[in-house]
Structures are given as structure tokens and as C-alpha cells.
Amino acid sequence: MSKDDLAGVSDYEGAAAGWGALKAVADAVRGQKAIVKETRGLLTMNQPHGFDCPGCAWPDPKHTSSFEFCENGAKAVSWEATAKRTTPEFFAAHPVSELLTWPDFDLENEGRLTHPMAYDQTTDRYLPISWDEALKRIGTALRALPNPDMAEFYTSGRASNEAAFLYQLFAREFGTNNFPDCSNMCHEATSVGLPESIGVGKGTVTLEDFDHCDAVFCIGHNPGTNHPRMLTTLREVSKRGAPIVVFNPLRERGLERFTSPQHPVEMLTLSSTPIASTYYLVKVGGDIAVLKGMMKTLVALDAKSLSEGGPGVLDREFIARHTTGFKDLLADLHATSWDAIEKASGLSRSDIEFAGNIYAKAERVIISYGMGITQHRHGTGNVQQIANLLMLRGNIGRQGAGISPLRGHSNVQGDRTVGITEVPNDALLDGLARVFGFEPPRRKGHNAIEAIEAIRDGRSKALVCLGGNLAVAMADQEVTFKAMRNLDLAVHIATKLNRTHLLLAKQSFILPCLGRTEIDTQATGPQSITVEDSMSMVHASRGGLKPASEHLKSEPAIIAAMALATLPNTRVGWAELVGDYGKIRDCIEAVFPEFAEFNARIQKPGGFRLYVAASEREWLTPTKKANFLVCPRIDEDPRVADRDVLTLATIRSHDQYNTTIYGLNDRYRGITGRRDVVFVNERDLASRGLKHGDLVDIAVVPGSKPGERVMRKLTAVAFHIAQGSVAAYYPEANVLVALDHHDVKSGTPSYKSIPVLLRASRG
């Protein structure tokens, strides 16, 4: 080990947030030269008449009287409100072959895109092009496809309801349901799993429920980094003395201690509030086992209570009146041994029983979860076991209780609600036919993995991206990058340059758009857009900053123009809709009854909550009941039984937003200035003859396909991580994820459970 190998690796001693967060914001803002704009921008963020933070989808408190400080929200805003520009001069100076050698950070760090650009093969450069010419060429190329299902329409979850609605309208009038979206890589296990369990694919709680709950279980998410405003809520829960129980393979600082920037006394006295009352380092992929163990505990406690003449701990009335499948669940729990549970979870029976007792004692429980639950081979099974556990004590559909999937992008949930889905139901399609007078396609479309497979195999030839960085976010970069170059047409509606834009099709276009922080002026004046947060609250957002360039168009305007250029006989009044986004909302309301009085209801600060049937104990399942669903497996992957095999989870650093890398620090994990590390348990290092700071290679245990997937020369960092588990950063580690390594039911890539071997690097 050379001394340098451990440069930038240390222990982080502080609590989450606090002064370190303020400094990080100042650095981020300075780095983007956004100082003047930033203060104005930040002050209107998440305010009743300001713009919605483009960071996470955590809801806003109802009575926001002062700016709710969030380090990572501030970074997201300064990244968009940057004074830096990626101009035609920049593209003239750098051929694409050169840009491909740049790190992802450097590409986006050039700043906001300013002009529509088209790739030119002769010069190997993106050259400026007029909007009209670009749209004409795009329309011609789309019309030239032998059939509409050869086009893929990707959406990243930052798009507003208005943009997303127009986008699905355009693609469906064009003739396809191919809507790969970032949700396919994120909460698809929720979207597929929860409707089977409780009849809705969304969370059932509201922010107020956190004021009434008696315990919160946080499973597989890292709010200190990814939903920082949630810490304010958890802090209140903790102050009330309600237990917060965490299951996470890594010891995440934000879940341990939090210094609230909203509370000057904590800041000045350098004190902090403990968050988790109990923290379990579950093995990666061990959650089904834990959840089954907790359910076994409940059943045992129930029997004991009944035998002593007590009332039992299961909610018998709820189970009898509202559910099916209870007997099958009991049989499965009975057949699952504690031995198997301990092995798969890495936790002892007594630990799990302790957690089960906390759950049983709490009158009202909320379980929140994130990617640590969904991105597995059995992600859907994971989600459904959480629903089972809640249902056993009637913890769904009453105050202070429920399920709380933490969505990723700030409007990923809304995009789904307004029609971005490859499996549209009849209500949606009938609604479109009724309102617009064309017959939308009824065939199932492609999800994200299917889209890549279709492009790889030449079955799809055009890709339109409404934001995002599909190729880098997707599994299997080897396959995905190559596939991109198979396309005839690639269209990227984007704010910043990224690698996906550089994987060239025969014709490639970059169409620069307004961001959420910017003033969006259309024929009838400045427009608001709407978004839906993780708790089904829909509210308006209005940007206040001057657009980054006079050549930018809004996403709705770009989509409408593309539709007009592609569909000569369109039935939709695109120009009218774009002139007044209120009219887009009228159309949304006409298609989706739950948006009744849409325009009126967003006038109210904070907006309105969409009806969530399961929150009212109305079960929109085929059985009209909530269903206990058995997941036969308790381990992720049989290969992990091999003692040499570790399970790798890919995780986000504190300085990134998905594929956008803001900087190279991961403050709460003690990493500074680098990302080339792998977090390993000390004992797993020792048993391999390795130590803290050694250079190691990670190789995927061979699956069905020949060839080795390997990441070389990472520095091993001994970390508080469950034995048998390792973690490395996303997106770099996506080279390790095979395209067919995904949740068997929902297709969510198993980014969080990759069977790997760890060995010393050679040479």
C-alpha cells in the first residue's frame, strides 16, 4: 500500500447537516459562479409562490414560513442556475471523439446548453442548427420509421406534469406505448408490487402522519444525502421519543445524528439530535429475511398474548375485513426457519425479535424505504413483505400509519400519474380517445431494459429523451453504449451536456430547454407547471430566474413543436395548449377524473392531494381486498451462499445527483476528492488477506454469460458495513451490472445486489 492510496479517506465525526452543510453549499454556489442568482433562487424554493426544488420528491411542510434549508437542494439549484454556458463555440473547439474522453463531471460542469445543436459527421462536431430545421429533420426521421414501435420515448423524472402529459400524448398519437423511464430503474418494484398488495402503486401516508406515528422504520434509504428535508421530520419524531429503527448495510451518518440548520440553537451549540434509536446493519439483500423474521415475531407474540388471555398483537378485525392470503402467509412464515433468516440477513434472531417488539408495541407505524429495497432480484417481493408487515397490524389506511416509498426525481411520481407508462390501462387510453379523438395504441410498450434490448437488436431505431442520461444510468454500459450507436435518430431534450448525448446515432440532436428555476413565458404570459411529490401532493411551481439563453424553449413547447413537425394530421391543438399551460391542465383533468378542478385547486398554496384509495382502505385490487403476498425466497441469489462471494450495492455519494457528479466528496462517509473506493467490512478484508487502503479489483461472479465484468484498482476502505456486503459508487459501478440482472417481476435493475469477488489488484 502506498501512502497515497488512503489520501482523502478518513472518519467523519460530525452529525449530518450542521455547519459542514452550509460550507458545502457555499462551495457549490461559488463553483457554479451563481452567487447573485443563487440567493434569489434559493429564497423562493419550495415556497408557496416559488419553484419546486428540482432535488428530491420529499413533500413541503404545509406552513413553510421560512426557507427550508437543504444542502443538496441548494446544490441542485446552483447546478441549474449556474453562470457557466456550453455554447456553440465550445462545441466548435471540441470534437465529440475528444469529449468522450472527458469525465462526466467535466461535461456537465461546462454549464447550461444554449443553442439547439446537430451532430455533423464530417467535422465530428455538434454544430448549431435553427429550431425549425432541427424539428423538420426530426419529424422527417420519425415519419420514415417503418412502424411507430421502432421509436423509444424516454422520460427522466424531472419533467413537469404538463410536459409529461404532452409527451405521452405525442408518442401515443404517433402510435407507440414505448415509454422507458427512469422509474423503471428506480421504484418500478413499488409500481408493480404495491398494486398487487394494496391496489395503488404509491405511498399511503401524508407528511402529517409523521406527527402522529409511534414508530418509523427506515429501510434501505439514505435521507441525509438523498432526501435531506426528511431529517427535519425524523428529528421531530425522535424528539417526541418515538423510536426510529433503521435497516441498512452501511452506517449512514444522516440516519444516526442530525444538526438541524432550521434550529439555530443546535447550530450554535454544535449539538445534534440522534435519529435512529436502533440501527441494524442488515446484509445487502437480506431484507426479505428480516421482514419475515419480524412477522414471525409478531405471530409468536400474538400467540403468547392470546394464551395469557390478552387481546393478541395482530389486528384481527383488519385482517378479517380487509385482507386475503393470511393463511398462506402464516404457512410461509412457519416454513421459514430462524436459521435461514439469520443466515440471509446477517442479523441475530434476538436483534430481529427486538425490532419486532418495537413494531408490536407501537400503535401506529410508518415504514419508509428506498432503493435499498427496490433494486434487487426480488425487489417486488421486498416491497410486498413490507406491505404484509404493515397489514398484520392494520397499519395502512389510518392516521399516523402507512407505507412511504421515497421517490427519486422530484416529479417521477407525477409523470406516471399523467400517463408515462409502457403498460397503459384502459381508463387512460379510453380517456385519450375520448378527449382527443384518435385511437391510441393498445399494445404494451417497452420499459427501460426492453428499450435498450430493442435498440441493441435493431428493432428500435429512434430514441427521444426528455431529460436524463439514459446510457449512463442504465445497467451494462458495454451493451448500452454500443446499442446507442445503432440508432438512426437520437434526440436529447436537456439542460446540460452528458455522455448519452455523445453516443452518436446517424442523426443526433441536442435541444436545450428551460429549467424549473427559470421564467417560462408563452403566448399568454409567464407559466406555472405542476409536480406531484412522494406523498401525492400536487402543487404549482413557477420559475423566477432569467433563462440561461434566449434560444431556450420550454419542454412543453419543444414537445409540441416536435409533434407538429411529425404529425401532419394531428388532432391535438398543440399551439393553443402551449400558449396557456392552464389548458394542458384542463386536458389532464378531462382524461383523469382525479384531477377535477385542477386549475382551481393549485391556486391554494401547497396544492392538493390526489386521492389515494388505499389511504382510505379502499382496495383497488382484483379481490377488492388488501392481499398478503408470499415471497418464496429469502435470499437474493444462491451464488451468495458461497463463502467467497460478497454482495455489492451501488450507492450515491453526498456530492451527486444520479449521474450528475457535483464534486468528488462524500462527506458523511469520510471520503474527500475521489470516488475510486469500495467500502468493505474489516473482517471481509482480513479473511482475504487484504487491509484498509489496499488496491483491489471487483469481479462479478460469472453468470449465464461468458466474459468477465470487472472494476480494477479501487481502494478498499474498511467501513461500518455488514459482513458479506460491499458498496461502490453509481454510476461508475454500472459496468458490473448485466442487462439481464434485474428484478424478476418488475424489471428494476438489481443495482443493489451484484455477486462479486474481491481480490488484490495485480501490478
Ligand SMILES: Nc1nc2c(c(=O)[nH]1)N[C@H]1C(S)=C(S)[C@@H](COP(=O)(O)OP(=O)(O)OC[C@H]3O[C@@H](n4cnc5c(=O)[nH]c(N)nc54)[C@H](O)[C@@H]3O)O[C@H]1N2
Ligand atoms: N442529493 C441527491 N438526492 C437524490 C438523488 C441523488 O442522487 N442525490 N437521487 C434521487 C433519486 S432518483 C432517488 S431514486 C433517491 C434515492 O435515494 P436512496 O433510496 O436513499 O438511494 P441510494 O443512495 O441508492 O441508497 C440507498 C441506501 O440503501 C442502502 N442499501 C443498499 N443495499 C441495501 C439492502 O440490500 N438493504 C437495505 N436495507 N439497504 C440497502 C444503502 O446503504 C444506502 O444507504 O434519491 C433522490 N434524491
Ligand SMILES: Nc1nc2c(c(=O)[nH]1)N[C@H]1C(S)=C(S)[C@@H](COP(=O)(O)OP(=O)(O)OC[C@H]3O[C@@H](n4cnc5c(=O)[nH]c(N)nc54)[C@H](O)[C@@H]3O)O[C@H]1N2
Ligand atoms: N448502478 C446504479 N444505477 C442506477 C441507480 C443506482 O442506484 N445504481 N439508480 C437508478 C435511478 S433510481 C434513477 S432515477 C436513474 C436516473 O436516471 P436519469 O434520470 O436518466 O439520470 P439523471 O442523472 O437524473 O439525468 C441527468 C441529466 O438530466 C438532464 N436534466 C437535468 N435537469 C433537466 C431538466 O429540467 N430538463 C431536462 N430536459 N433535462 C434535464 C441533464 O442534461 C443531466 O445531465 O438512474 C438509475 N441507475
Ligand SMILES: [Mo]
Ligand atoms: Mo430514482
